[in-house]
Amino acid sequence: xxxxxxxxxxxxxxxxxxxxxxxxxxxxxxxxxxxxxxxxxxxxxxxxxxxxxxxxxxxxxxxxxxxxxxxxxxxxxxxxxxxxxxxxxxxxxxxxxxxxxxxxxxxxxxxxxxxxxxxxxxxxxxxxxxxxxxxxxxxxxxxxxxxxxxxxxxxxxxxxxxxxxxxxxxxxxxxxxxxxxxxxxxxxxxxxxxxxxxxxxxxxxxxxxxxxxxxxxxxxxxxxxxxx
Amino acid sequence: xxxxxxxxxxxxxxxxxxxxxxxxxxxxxxxxxxxxxxxxxxxxxxxxxxxxxxxxxxxxxxxxxxxxxxxxxxxxxxxxxxxxxxxxxxxxxxxxxxxxxxxxxxxxxxxxxxxxxxxxxxxxxxxxxxxxxxxxxxxxxxxxxxxxxxxxxxxxxxxxxxxxxxxxxxxxxxxxxxxxxxxxxxxxxxxxxxxxxxxxxxxxxxxxxxxxxxxxxxxxxxxxxxxxxxxxxxxxxxxxxxxxxxxxxxxxxxxxxxxxxxxxxxxxxxxxxxxxxxxxxxxxxxxxxxxxxxxxxxxxxxxxxxxxxxxxxxxxxxxxxxxxxxxxxxxxxxxxxxxxxx
Numbered sequence: 001x002x003x004x005x006x007x008x009x010x011x012x013x014x015x016x017x018x019x020x021x022x023x024x025x026x027x028x029x030x031x032x033x034x035x036x037x038x039x040x041x042x043x044x045x046x047x048x049x050x051x052x053x054x055x056x057x058x059x060x061x062x063x064x065x066x067x068x069x070x071x072x073x074x075x076x077x078x079x080x081x082x083x084x085x086x087x088x089x090x091x092x093x094x095x096x097x098x099x100x101x102x103x104x105x106x107x108x109x110x111x112x113x114x115x116x117x118x119x120x121x122x123x124x125x126x127x128x129x130x131x132x133x134x135x136x137x138x139x140x141x142x143x144x145x146x147x148x149x150x151x152x153x154x155x156x157x158x159x160x161x162x163x164x165x166x167x168x169x170x171x172x173x174x175x176x177x178x179x180x181x182x183x184x185x186x187x188x189x190x191x192x193x194x195x196x197x198x199x200x201x202x203x204x205x206x207x208x209x210x211x212x213x214x215x216x217x218x219x220x221x222x223x224x225x226x227x228x
Numbered sequence: 229x230x231x232x233x234x235x236x237x238x239x240x241x242x243x244x245x246x247x248x249x250x251x252x253x254x255x256x257x258x259x260x261x262x263x264x265x266x267x268x269x270x271x272x273x274x275x276x277x278x279x280x281x282x283x284x285x286x287x288x289x290x291x292x293x294x295x296x297x298x299x300x301x302x303x304x305x306x307x308x309x310x311x312x313x314x315x316x317x318x319x320x321x322x323x324x325x326x327x328x329x330x331x332x333x334x335x336x337x338x339x340x341x342x343x344x345x346x347x348x349x350x351x352x353x354x355x356x357x358x359x360x361x362x363x364x365x366x367x368x369x370x371x372x373x374x375x376x377x378x379x380x381x382x383x384x385x386x387x388x389x390x391x392x393x394x395x396x397x398x399x400x401x402x403x404x405x406x407x408x409x410x411x412x413x414x415x416x417x418x419x420x421x422x423x424x425x426x427x428x429x430x431x432x433x434x435x436x437x438x439x440x441x442x443x444x445x446x447x448x449x450x451x452x453x454x455x456x457x458x459x460x461x462x463x464x465x466x467x468x469x470x471x472x473x474x475x476x477x478x479x480x481x482x483x484x485x486x487x488x489x490x491x492x493x494x495x496x497x498x499x500x501x502x503x504x505x506x507x508x509x510x511x512x513x514x515x516x517x518x519x520x521x522x523x524x525x526x527x528x529x530x531x532x533x534x535x536x537x538x539x540x541x542x543x544x545x546x547x548x549x550x551x552x553x554x555x556x557x558x559x560x561x562x563x564x565x566x567x568x569x570x
Contacts, residue, residue, distance in 0.1 A: 186329065188363040197337070 007132060014136025021144035021199075022206050026113040030104040031145055032195040036156070039163050041149030043097045045142025047086045047105060049135070052114050054082045056122040056134035063123050075118045076109070083108045096166040113141060148198050154179065156189035246345075249457055250305030256448035257312055257503065263444045264320065267437045268371070269378040269402075271320030274388050276312055278324055282331040283311030290340040306345050310334055313353035316499055317543065318360070319371045321384060321403065323391035326364055330356035350550045351510045354543040361543070373404030374436045375428050407435025408495050408539040411486065420483035434493025442498040449502025461518035462511060463501040467492060469526020477534075491530060500525070500542035510550045517553075517560035524549045 020026045027048070034044045058078045066074050087105050090098040098105065108114070117137055122130040154160055162176040188194045264272035287307035291298045314334055318327060334356030342348045361368045372379055379402040386394045393399055405413065407429045414424045424430075433439035452458040470491050477485035491497060496504075505511060505525050512521035525545045532541030563569065 186363050187365075188359050191362065 010129060010132045011136045014133060014138075015140045015143065018137075019140040019144065019206075020113045020137050021141055022203050024113075024116075026116060027111040027141060028199070030107060030111060031141075031148070032192065032199065034101055034104050035145055035149040035152055035195060035198075036190050037100075037153040037159075037163050038146055038150035038161055039097070039167050040100055041145035041147075042142070043090070043094070043167060044101055044104060044108075045138075045145040047090065047101075048108055048111060048114070049138030049142055050086055051079060051082045051108050051111075052117060052134045052138040052141075053131060055079045055114055055118055056130045057127055058082075059118045059122040060125060060127045060130035066123075071123060072115075072119075075115060075123075079114055079118070080109050094167055096163075100163070100166060113137065144199075144202065148195070148202060151198055151202075152189045152194055155186045156194060157185045246304040246306060250309045252452065252455060252457055253309050253503065254305070254312060256452045257316065258448075260316070260441055260444035260448060260499075261312075264316075264441055267378055267440065268320045269384050270381040271322070271372070271379075271384045271388060272315075274384065275315040275318050275320055275322060275327060278327050278388075279311040279315035279318070279331055280308050281311075282328050283307040283314075283335055286331055286335040287340075290336055294340065294344070296344070301345075304345065307335060310339070310352045310356075313499075313503060314356045316503075317353065317357045317496060319368060321370055321372055321379070321387055322367060324388055325391075326360060326367055329363070330360045332356075333359045346509055348509055349553070351504060351507045351546055354504060354546050357543045358547060361538075369409075370399075370403050371406050371409075372402055374407055374410070374438070376402070376404065405429075406495075406539065407438055408533065411435075411490075411494075412539050415484070421478075421486050422483065425486070430490070434490050435495070438495060439493040442493045445498035445502060449498060452502060458502060458506045459515075459518060461515060462506050462522035465519045465522030466501045466505055466526040466529075467497075469523035470497065470530050471526075473527060473530045474534075485534065491533065495533070495540035496542045497529070500529070500546065504542060505546055505549075510546075510553065512553050512556045512560070514557055514560040514562060516562075517556040520556050520560065521549050521553060524552065 014020070018024060021028070021031055030044060030048075034040050055075070055078050059075060062074070083106060086108065087098075090101070090105060117134060121133050125133075150160060153162065158179050160177045160179065162178065164176055186194075189198065261272060261276055284302060284307055288298050288302060291301050311331060311334075314330055315327070318330070334352040338350055338352035338355035339345065339348045379397075383393050383397040383402065386392070410427070410429045411424060414427075415421070429436050431439045434442060449458060449463060453460055453463070471488040474485060474488045474491050478487040501522075505522060512518050525542075528545035528548055529541050532538060532544055536544075538544065
């Protein structure tokens with residue numbers, strides 16, 4: 001990659017055109033497993049964003065000295081260091097959130113989004129575009145995590161930000177909104193099938209919007225659809 | 229000179245299309261609906277009307293969304309039958325919005341996401357039912373009492389529309405364990421089957437109230453079979469798959485395992501055997517495959533009822549065997565006439 005892309009286009013790519021969760025379908029395992037509430041989504045989104053930003057900066061800054069043959073172990077080492085830091089930080093300051101995210105915090109190491117950006121982008125450009133790209137991709141990932149988490153929490157438990165004290169401490173307890181009475185939630189949304197259905201619907205919504213913007217009727221533009 | 233049109237064979241023609249088949253299925257279901265509203269309260273009929281109404285609306289909306297002709301497709305009646313089958317599986321004491329959720333899952337997710345009628349790998353009605361029982365366990369296990377007389381129309385109507393009972397009625401007074409629930413609980417408490425059998429929850433055939441429903445489903449199913457709408461293989465194999473293991477186990481350990489009669493005439497056995505497992509889209513299509521498919525459902529039904537954590541299991545068994553249908557069909561293709569034996 002020789003020419004550095006402009007800032008605005010980098011942001012647009014990460015947040016919308018190449019959104020890691022909705023378009024590239026990267027990092028789906030933690031995305032599907034953890035997004036049972038909006039706060040969980042914010043927590044994992046922030047942790048991933050931090051690791052992605054740090055690893056992209058470090059990879060980009062050290063790209064002159066890392067030999068091509070050993071680049072992958074070096075990337076993994078950098079990412080693993082950052083993930084350990086995040087894990088210790090979460091454990092120390094937000095133990096409730098750490099317990100809710102469970103194994104998916106250490107598993108950020110294996111999030112293919114992070115290694116993918118290191119390999120495909122950060123190791124080939126200067127630190128400025130690398131950091132910008134990491135920020136855009138991380139925010140795009142977090143956006144989907146939060147939206148999916150909020151949707152599942154709303155439909156499944158009837159609350160929004162119902163577990164805010166996990167992130168903000170006791171002061172966050174008043175933030176939650178309870179919209180449905182008692183046990184009336186649609187439990188499926190909180191179970192694994194709900195995650196898949198929810199993500200599928202989000203992708204469908206994005207495609208629908210994109211096709212409408214492109215000015216084509218959906219039935220014509222989708223491959224394989226029979227004429228009405 | 230008059231031109232005669234020469235069409236290729238076959239020249240005989242049976243006036244059978246999707247619409248007629250669906251109409252006859254509904255007709256065969258009718259006696260059991262009336263019987264259910266008599267035994268379990270007006271809720272059975274209410275559920276049926278609500279589910280059919282919602283099913284038609286959801287189907288029409290999905291068809292419009294997909295750019296398909298709405299009116300002509302609606303007339304095939306498949307949405308009405310899906311709604312009716314779902315309604316038969318629902319407890320007749322259910323707020324309307326749960327029925328709506330089930331119908332949306334059945335028609336929109338279960339059928340149209342896969343490409344509409346004929347493309348769905350799973351039975352839509354059972355998919356809707358399973359999503360409901362997983363999502364709303366409290367509401368979905370609340371059945372009218374199996375022994376007491378059916379709840380009156382006013383509390384049921386009130387509950388269906390608002391989700392609460394009128395002040396004069398208590399929920400505990402009109403709901404109770406179904407015979408299969410009761411059986412599970414008592415077996416866990418180490419009662420023997422002969423002791424449980426003597427209780428009020430069981431009649432001459434199977435579970436109280438449900439034995440008559442099963443008889444009605446059996447009659448409707450036999451009528452469909454005589455009209456050649458339902459082939460004999462799936463129901464017969466299903467009932468055999470349920471009878472065989474229960475017979476063996478009841479002979480070996482008569483106190484632990486109820487006999488085949490209870491299994492055949494309790495829960496939704498006959499509904500599943502004749503109306504649900506025989507769904508032409510999601511069932512196996514080869515003659516030998518139908519036998520395997522039906523037998524598999526019967527065995528699974530017995531296994532889950534005897535050892536699983538749900539009292540009845542028609543929906544789970546049917547969905548599990550739906551998953552196996554592509555494999556079954558692939559390995560049971562009939563030999564073409566004249567082709568060498570494999």
